[in-house]
Amino acid sequence: MKLDISRRGFLIGTTAMAATMGIAAGPARAATGSLSVWKFGGTPAEVEAWPAANERFLADNPDVDLDYSFFNGQIRRQKILAGFQTNRLADVIIAFGQDIPEFAGFGLIQPLDDIATDGQIDDWKTRLVPEVMSSGMHDGKLYGVPTYVDMASFLAVDMDALAEAGYDRPPATWSELREYAKAMTKPDRPGIAFPATTAPVDINIFEGIAYANGGRVFDEESGKVQLNEAGMVDALQLYADLIADGSTPAGTSMTETNFRDTAQLFGQGRAAMWIGLSWLNTPWGTPEGFNWEGAPFPRPDAPSGSFPPVAAIMDGTAVLMVSSRTENPEAAMAYIDFWTQNEQLNTWGGNPEIARVPAGKDAWNSPGLAEAWPNWVSAYNEGNFFAGAEPMPRFIGVSAVESALATAIQQVVLGQKTPQEALDEANEAAQAQIDLLRG
Amino acid sequence: MNRSSDRWLAYFLILPVVAAVLAFVLGPTWDVATLSLTQFVMGQERGFGTLVNFEALWADPVFGTVVVNTAIWILGGTVFCVLTGLAVGAYLAIDSKVTTALRALILLPWVLPDVVTAMAWKWMLHGQVGVIGDAFTRVGLSDQPISFLGDPDLVMWMLVIVLVWRKMPLVALILCAAIRSVPAEQIEAARMDGANAFQRFRHVILPNISFSLTAVTVISMIWITAEFTLPWVMTGGGPANSSQIMSTYIYQQSFQFFNWGVGSAMSVVNLVFLMAVVGLYLYINRRSWAAGGSK
Numbered sequence A: 001m002k003l004d005i006s007r008r009g010f011l012i013g014t015t016a017m018a019a020t021m022g023i024a025a026g027p028a029r030a031a032t033g034s035l036s037v038w039k040f041g042g043t044p045a046e047v048e049a050w051p052a053a054n055e056r057f058l059a060d061n062p063d064v065d066l067d068y069s070f071f072n073g074q075i076r077r078q079k080i081l082a083g084f085q086t087n088r089l090a091d092v093i094i095a096f097g098q099d100i101p102e103f104a105g106f107g108l109i110q111p112l113d114d115i116a117t118d119g120q121i122d123d124w125k126t127r128l129v130p131e132v133m134s135s136g137m138h139d140g141k142l143y144g145v146p147t148y149v150d151m152a153s154f155l156a157v158d159m160d161a162l163a164e165a166g167y168d169r170p171p172a173t174w175s176e177l178r179e180y181a182k183a184m185t186k187p188d189r190p191g192i193a194f195p196a197t198t199a200p201v202d203i204n205i206f207e208g209i210a211y212a213n214g215g216r217v218f219d220e221e222s223g224k225v226q227l228n229e230a231g232m233v234d235a236l237q238l239y240a241d242l243i244a245d246g247s248t249p250a251g252t253s254m255t256e257t258n259f260r261d262t263a264q265l266f267g268q269g270r271a272a273m274w275i276g277l278s279w280l281n282t283p284w285g286t287p288e289g290f291n292w293e294g295a296p297f298p299r300p301d302a303p304s305g306s307f308p309p310v311a312a313i314m315d316g317t318a319v320l321m322v323s324s325r326t327e328n329p330e331a332a333m334a335y336i337d338f339w340t341q342n343e344q345l346n347t348w349g350g351n352p353e354i355a356r357v358p359a360g361k362d363a364w365n366s367p368g369l370a371e372a373w374p375n376w377v378s379a380y381n382e383g384n385f386f387a388g389a390e391p392m393p394r395f396i397g398v399s400a401v402e403s404a405l406a407t408a409i410q411q412v413v414l415g416q417k418t419p420q421e422a423l424d425e426a427n428e429a430a431q432a433q434i435d436l437l438r439g
Numbered sequence B: 001m002n003r004s005s006d007r008w009l010a011y012f013l014i015l016p017v018v019a020a021v022l023a024f025v026l027g028p029t030w031d032v033a034t035l036s037l038t039q040f041v042m043g044q045e046r047g048f049g050t051l052v053n054f055e056a057l058w059a060d061p062v063f064g065t066v067v068v069n070t071a072i073w074i075l076g077g078t079v080f081c082v083l084t085g086l087a088v089g090a091y092l093a094i095d096s097k098v099t100t101a102l103r104a105l106i107l108l109p110w111v112l113p114d115v116v117t118a119m120a121w122k123w124m125l126h127g128q129v130g131v132i133g134d135a136f137t138r139v140g141l142s143d144q145p146i147s148f149l150g151d152p153d154l155v156m157w158m159l160v161i162v163l164v165w166r167k168m169p170l171v172a173l174i175l176c177a178a179i180r181s182v183p184a185e186q187i188e189a190a191r192m193d194g195a196n197a198f199q200r201f202r203h204v205i206l207p208n209i210s211f212s213l214t215a216v217t218v219i220s221m222i223w224i225t226a227e228f229t230l231p232w233v234m235t236g237g238g239p240a241n242s243s244q245i246m247s248t249y250i251y252q253q254s255f256q257f258f259n260w261g262v263g264s265a266m267s268v269v270n271l272v273f274l275m276a277v278v279g280l281y282l283y284i285n286r287r288s289w290a291a292g293g294s295k
Helices: A007-025 A044-060 A073-085 A097-106 A120-125 A130-136 A159-164 A174-184 A200-212 A230-244 A259-267 A329-339 A342-348 A367-372 A374-381 A398-413 A419-438 B003-036 B052-059 B061-092 B097-105 B114-124 B131-138 B155-180 B184-192 B197-226 B229-235 B246-256 B260-284 B286-294
Strands: A033-040 A064-071 A092-095 A144-146 A148-158 A273-277 A292-296 A312-315 A319-322 A389-391 B038-041 B044-048
Touching (some): A033 A073, A073 A097, A073 B246, A130 A144, A174 A230, A174 A273, A200 A230, A398 A419, B003 B260, B061 B260
Parallel strands (some): A033 A092
Antiparallel strands (some): A148 A292
């Protein structure tokens, strides 16, 4: 067989191929040009840690002109949308994983697979926990790199109040929870408090309970809202039962008290237990010597939903995404690559931040994390920590559905409607919104 | 210069204002009006010349609550703001050392940022740790803590009270200045004719300040319609939509649900509602408005 190519051509071709492979396999080159970054939300420790890390990025990439801005997490959607419409969107957006389907559907962000260099994403996979990294996926593509996740739902317990009521471990089932909460209630201190405002975190907390009961807010396959299915209704009935037992603050008080305020009230000894996300009280502080513990939220005695019950639901609230309108994708990817390095991912390894579930594998070896959350670390080392966990609800129209769910929760907490009535109504309203959004 | 060149100079001088109004008022209004007739969701236009957004509004079970709440917010807020402003303004118009000091101090609520005001009131009215509910309990007005912002029957009126606390000072100062500009000889003449304090206020002072009163009422109505931060930070429209008003619901539809068409349709309804109320009010008060304008 004779090849139809000259030696000269062969040499040029092979040299070019070798050079290309050498560039791809070699160390990352320093990025250049201007790079804007918008970061939304974070704990006080993260708000300080992020700019400090940016200085390290600039030291590695001295030719990058970095314009970093921090914003409140609650305004991210309108800020990002306004930036997109006015063509002034940042190159890198650090927002919530739940936003990904809508941002991708809107064309605000682009798949990282399309702009990553050869082997770059595989390299990230060596340092990131796979279950956490997959929460940045949408439609089979990686749209964002999570640096940590928060999980729902958990229970913070005042251990002194628990012992005083005659128990030696946190409640493990819903029926135990009702029993414990009632026993731990005093005239001036309810046994349990849960946030019931319209804040997204308050809704996520409830969703964690309902998903563990086999409920779902939406079925992507059928395009149908599932708010009034048994898994959701029975979870909301648990809220109603706790109130009816007299174990909670007044319903009117819980509808005006969000997750952060509820955590603070727990820290002040104004409730013996509170339902929250995985960080529980850590970002908001508790008095010195306050004897409390965090535990997974009790499981349903018999899950009643039609979907598989989950162990927990999780979402990252600092997921790095690249704008579809960036003019400097190289610098944007260099910035994301920087945040996938162990030094940065260890921010969530117990020092300085202990309030999150870290995305970095190396962070799980940190002594700080083991000291703060020994049960987490042992479960992770046994390979059980993420078992049965699923991403928090994420689909186009999720905000509309969660808003309807929040209204239903409040109606039940206020005693205006039964869970079935409230969720039937919410289901209808949410379906109308979904139909409108999806055309 | 002749009359013709004067006219051209006048046109030239007002040109920047006309351009600004066109660019920043009429332009966006036109944009919102056309958007309300466009099915526009998730950043995608799905057809112009449709009433689907208005139909969605009428079908929305929350919208009726929003309209009622908005009426309480705008009309209740304006009435209480102007009435208390008038009472406080009349008191401040009296010359004394106390009122001189109060004229400066009363502006404190006005100069505080909206978010600070909202957060402070939110905590003061909180059911578990609020000082106001605690005070009610201590003096025996209530036997259990009151969640002012968590009670669906109370929440709108609480928002109106905070709104009045915040907006009333400027109204009071404007009306105070108007009252102090009433000719002293007219008041003195009424007094010599035997008019008591109420009669002097009703038949001398009120007619003299009617233009300011009408103007400040209209301005208050517009301020209150545009107010978003106070209700959003204090309640987020809750509990169970019982404090959802037009501004918060427009925000929610547009920026949380990405449903700009419906958000724009609601803005149009809001604008028409405001124009109708202001128009009706100006029609009823057309005499004082015309008299003031011709002065």
